[in-house]
Amino acid sequence: MLVLRNARIIPELTEGYDSDRADIVIDNGIIQEIKAPKTVDAGEVLDMTDMTVIPGLIEAHLHLDLKGTNTFEENVQPDAYRSMTALKLAQDNLRQGYTTVRDVGDRNNIVIDIARAVREGAVVAPDILASGKIISPTEKGNDFFGTMYLEADSPEEFRKAIRKQYQRGADWIKIMGTGAIMNPGAEPGLPIITEEELKAACDMADFLKMPVSVHCHGTEGIKMCIRNGVRTIEHSTILDDECLRMYKASDQSFMMPTLSAPHSFLDWPEGMPKHYVEKSKKIVKVLDEGMREAYLQGIKMGWATDAGVYEGSHGNGIYEFRIRVNKLGMDPKDTLIQATKYNAEILMIDDQVGTIKAGKKANLAVFQGNPDEDIEKLNDVALVIKDGKKVLV
Numbered sequence: 001m002l003v004l005r006n007a008r009i010i011p012e013l014t015e016g017y018d019s020d021r022a023d024i025v026i027d028n029g030i031i032q033e034i035k036a037p038k039t040v041d042a043g044e045v046l047d048m049t050d051m052t053v054i055p056g057l058i059e060a061h062l063h064l065d066l067k068g069t070n071t072f073e074e075n076v077q078p079d080a081y082r083s084m085t086a087l088k089l090a091q092d093n094l095r096q097g098y099t100t101v102r103d104v105g106d107r108n109n110i111v112i113d114i115a116r117a118v119r120e121g122a123v124v125a126p127d128i129l130a131s132g133k134i135i136s137p138t139e140k141g142n143d144f145f146g147t148m149y150l151e152a153d154s155p156e157e158f159r160k161a162i163r164k165q166y167q168r169g170a171d172w173i174k175i176m177g178t179g180a181i182m183n184p185g186a187e188p189g190l191p192i193i194t195e196e197e198l199k200a201a202c203d204m205a206d207f208l209k210m211p212v213s214v215h216c217h218g219t220e221g222i223k224m225c226i227r228n229g230v231r232t233i234e235h236s237t238i239l240d241d242e243c244l245r246m247y248k249a250s251d252q253s254f255m256m257p258t259l260s261a262p263h264s265f266l267d268w269p270e271g272m273p274k275h276y277v278e279k280s281k282k283i284v285k286v287l288d289e290g291m292r293e294a295y296l297q298g299i300k301m302g303w304a305t306d307a308g309v310y311e312g313s314h315g316n317g318i319y320e321f322r323i324r325v326n327k328l329g330m331d332p333k334d335t336l337i338q339a340t341k342y343n344a345e346i347l348m349i350d351d352q353v354g355t356i357k358a359g360k361k362a363n364l365a366v367f368q369g370n371p372d373e374d375i376e377k378l379n380d381v382a383l384v385i386k387d388g389k390k391v392l393v
Contacts, residue, residue, distance in 0.1 A: 001027045002362075003025055004046055005047050005048055005049075006021060006022075006023065006038050007037075007366075008370070009021070009034075009053055010052070010054060012341070013340055013355050014034065014357070016034065016357055017356075026388045028388065029389075034356065046383070050368065050369070051367065051368055052369065054336060054371070055354055055356055056100060056384070057317065059093060059101040060302045061232075062102070062103060062308055062314070064090050065082055067314075075107070083113065089307075089308070090128065092315035094124070097365030099365070100126055100344075101126045103130045104172065106132060107145070109168050112170055112171075114130075126386070131171065131213065133165065134176055134215070135158065135161045135165065136192070139183065142183065163204070166210060172212070172213055175198070176215045177216040177224070177233075178218045179217070181261070181275075182309065185275075188237065193221075198214070199228050206229075211348065212231055213231060213256070215235065216234060216235060217235050218238050231252065232347075233253060235256070235258055238283065238287070239286075239290030244290075248297060248298075255301045256346070257301055257303075258320075259320060260310075262287060263280075292329065295329075300342055301338060301342070302346045302347075303320070318375070321378060322375065332374065340355070341355055362385055364383075366383035
């Protein structure tokens with residue numbers, strides 16, 4: 001038994017307990033009890049005075065098969081090597097407090113196998129929700145990422161592709177809905193999938209009980225996704241008033257902003273492909289304005305970084321937090337809620353994680369100080385607990 005004694009907790013991220021101080025009792029990988037502070041002495045007791053305990057952070061959009069280095073060199077690495085580096089990047093995220101990650105696109109479905117190894121206890125890493133290959137219409141620049149895309153060009157081909165990913169063991173379906181910043185020649189705001197194709201894809205995924213995420217920058221693509229019940233709309237970059245109204249009215253579709261990617265291309269343009277930088281210049285202002293407005297309107301949004309698209313991005317979630325807090329004016333506590341409670345609800349894993357509650361998995365992150373008041377405290381990781389076990393940080 002492990003006891004986190006006299007822990008400072010955040011009431012909005014805790015269920016079944018009313019105070020902001022507690023002893024958290026952990027056993028068999030599960031939170032067993034949340035009791036009054038300084039009342040439990042049995043088992044291994046860790047003094048949490050001056051520390052804040054929160055649910056393990058959830059990174060809802062990353063690419064463990066990308067390191068942010070030369071894409072063409074990454075493309076030709078053998079699967080065994082890429083699997084090992086992807087595992088190492090997953091562990092980098094874990095040491096920073098991310099106990100669950102969702103991988104939304106890799107070459108050759110390798111992350112599906114890493115996720116299986118984690119589930120079976122063969123390796124220590126975050127829990128991984130994996131989509132494997134990205135299903136995409138034939139589009140400019142798809143070959144830039146080698147074997148990451150599974151192309152489909154009709155409703156029937158989309159149905160077949162989704163069955164293939166289901167057969168392969170994917171947890172999620174990932175689809176390209178509009179052009180991408182990183183694919184050469186693609187136009188980020190332009191839809192590349194027809195509504196007929198998207199509806200067929202969503203219907204098949206629903207039949208197989210698989211949630212759908214769609215890469216989507218432009219307004220028309222966003223609206224198409226909401227009309228068809230897409231669960232997570234990745235990036236949601238260019239919002240208009242109708243997009244915001246549709247998001248607010250929906251209980252099925254949620255925006256998953258990833259501000260880190262375009263901001264990083266402008267903050268560190270040296271060595272970046274020229275098209276990354278040029279496209280980002282065109283969309284960052286409207287992206288920031290749309291996210292500010294969505295936040296002010298109280299629209300539930302997820303938290304994600306698109307880690308893997310620039311070097312050093314894995315385990316560097318503080319960059320996304322800083323953008324949301326310092327550039328968009330979000331309250332630090334709200335961003336923590338986005339990265340825990342909201343992400344768990346959006347990803348439909350809130351019966352297991354996302355809040356501190358008796359009966360949920362003991363996936364927790366401990367920080368010196370109060371990160372809900374000063375987001376920089378997320379740099380001061382004191383302890384990470386995954387499945388009830390301490391992780392070296």
